[in-house]
Amino acid sequence: MATIKDIAKMSGVSTATVSRIINQRGGASKKTIKKVNAIIDELDYEPNFVAKTLSQQESNLIALLVPNLTNQFFAELVSRIEQAAALRGYHVYLCNSEDDRTKVEYYLKFMENIRVRGAIIDSLYxxxxxxEALNRKGIVPLTIDRACFSHPYAAMSVDHVNGSYQATKYLIQQGRCSRLVFVSGPSAEKSSEDRYEGYMRAISEAGVRHVTKLYSDFSISGGYEAMRSLFRERSDFDGVVCSDDAIALGVLRAISDAGLKVPEDMRVIGYDNIDMSKYSVPRLSTVNQLPENIGDMVLDIFEQSSKAGSEPQKKMIDPHLVIRDTSQTRSV
Known part of the structure; x- marks a missing residue:
């Protein structure tokens, strides 16, 4: 792999001159710049981005830490943030923690070592x-979605309690469900517990029956296995509220395998409004928690919180229902 020293040697100039030309800082004649750039092209030289970041007073590199990329929700979230960041001149260093604290610690340390400008964090861990450690290093921390909202740093979260409350209320009132099941994400996972709280609030207000609470990971297979296990014991329910769309897609398949139909025999509602929810059969009713401009919203909070002397910004997003076929209403 070619280095700045190789380019300098072939060009007959100093490494400092090559560096200035690469970073477009002038200090060389047009003839020298043309010659150096020709050699850069010839050697197919790529600058060491990390080394460049370490040499600068202010980095344009932002770290983005997410739990996983297998769940379509996080993949869509990453895509929107990366697109917004690119338009503002930032590079994104993606960190996939797989909900593993050891990996989280590794990425946090790496963020400090390469002096990222900010850290956008979606993690329970x-x-x-x-x-605090990131902040002491001059790195602006911003937590989103699953992360805690009560800390003194910048944060953006979703009102999951209200989102699930509205979903459950809709199944009860419009779907005419009176015996409901809640399929949660992992035990003690905050967003799932918030959604369960909203679900129980709607159940209590309406005076309808809560049949049971199931646990799953945030995956199609997890939702499928949880519902299939329940069907081995009972089927005395007519509505299912799910903690996310991946779970809901697995639930739909398990209901079909049990010989039942949605929405005729049972109604289902998900949470997230991932792109796939529009194409399931039947199409999935769900809760949308990602505004179209979510990337810009995240970057706005980050930039406002980055300004000298400014207070860390806080924002709570209000989710909304997206009604399709699985809740026994007219498609939209």
Whole structure:
């Protein structure tokens, strides 16, 4: 792999001159710049981005830490943030933690070592102490979605309690469900617990029957296995509220395998409004928590919080229902 020293030697100039030309800082004649650039092209030289970042006073590199990329929700979230960041001149260093604290610690340390400008964090396994450590290093921390909202740093979250409350209320009132099941994400996972709280609030207000609460990971197979296990014991329910769309897609398949139809025999509603939810059969009713401009919203909070002397920004997003076929209403 070619280095700046190789380019300098072939060009007959100093490494400092080559560096200035690469970074477009002038200090060389047009003839020299043309010659150096020709050699750069010839050697197919790529600058060491990390080394460049370390040499600059202010980096344009932002770290984005997410739990996984297998769940379509996080893949869509990453895509929207990356697109917004690119338009503003930022590079995104993607960190896939796989909900593993060891990996989280590795990425947090790496963020410090390469001096990222900010850290956008969507993780249950990042503590307030972690955020303090980033802040001491001059890295602006911003937690989103699943991360805690109560810390003193920048944060953007979703009102999951209200989102699930509205979904459950809709199944009860419009879907005419009176015996409901809740399929949660992992035990003690905050967003799932918030959604369960909203579900129970709607159940309590309406005075309808809560049949049971099931646990799953946030995956299609997890939702399928949880529902299939329930069908071995009982089927005395007419509505299912799910913690996310991946779970809901698995639930739909399990209901079909049990010889039942949605929405005729049972109604289902998901949460997230991932792109796939529009194409399931029947199409999935769900809760949308990602505004179209979510990338710009995240970057706006980050940039406002990055300004000298400014207070860390906080924003709560209000989700809304997206009604399709699985809740026994007219498609939209």
């Amino acid at each position: 990042v503590t307030e102490r972690d955020l």
